[in-house]
Amino acid sequence: MPTDRSRREIRDSKVLAAMSHPLRRRLLDILRVDGPATASALSAKTGQAVGNISHHLKVLAASELVEEVPELARDRRERWWRRSPGVLSWSPSDFPDDPVAAAAESLLLDRQAGLVRQWFAERESYPEEWRRAAFTADHWARLSVAELAELEERILALLAPLADREVPDDGQERRLVFLSVRAVPGNP
Numbered sequence: 001m002p003t004d005r006s007r008r009e010i011r012d013s014k015v016l017a018a019m020s021h022p023l024r025r026r027l028l029d030i031l032r033v034d035g036p037a038t039a040s041a042l043s044a045k046t047g048q049a050v051g052n053i054s055h056h057l058k059v060l061a062a063s064e065l066v067e068e069v070p071e072l073a074r075d076r077r078e079r080w081w082r083r084s085p086g087v088l089s090w091s092p093s094d095f096p097d098d099p100v101a102a103a104a105e106s107l108l109l110d111r112q113a114g115l116v117r118q119w120f121a122e123r124e125s126y127p128e129e130w131r132r133a134a135f136t137a138d139h140w141a142r143l144s145v146a147e148l149a150e151l152e153e154r155i156l157a158l159l160a161p162l163a164d165r166e167v168p169d170d171g172q173e174r175r176l177v178f179l180s181v182r183a184v185p186g187n188p
Contacts, residue, residue: 006086008086008088010088011094012063013098015064016090016095016101018062018065019060019065019088019104020100020103020107021056023048023052023056024059025107027053027066028065030046031081036069036082039054039057039081042081066081066082066083066084067081087156087160090104119178152183
């Protein structure tokens with residue numbers, strides 16, 4: 001069984017399609033951040049009908065992206081779900097000429113940009129120290145394929161402990177922070 005830090009390489013376009021749907025992606029994120037939940041709890045967090053959430057959880061389960069947690073249920077009717085362990089990873093090059101991959105890339109970019117736009121719309125409601133701490137950075141660098149792969153490894157090694165750690169009880173305020181990194185060939 002994969003651990004929370006192991007990488008699950010997605011090579012099946014049905015799994016890619018399942019994880020790329022906007023609501024299913026959001027459910028995966030909620031389960032990753034908040035831990036196991038019932039369809040009712042996920043319904044309350046997303047504003048979606050319980051039946052709709054149940055349908056999408058079944059699609060995710062069929063792709064082994066979520067799994068039931070029967071030990072959390074108080075009775076036979078209650079169903080708890082958690083995100084399956086492992087970091088999901090995929091490359092468009094594994095899906096040549098597959099429209100699912102192109103759609104998945106576009107939907108992922110829309111999701112990431114949407115989260116940043118949401119921050120822009122709501123940032124005035126945050127305390128000044130949080131507005132100052134949030135940042136955006138971009139750089140240009142001439143890299144080989146090997147150097148780009150090494151950069152990815154280093155960035156993921158930096159981010160993974162932050163996402164997987166137990167939150168210290170040291171009295172400091174901590175908020176959920178969305179972290180996104182892209183490195184793609186391009187021209188200014």
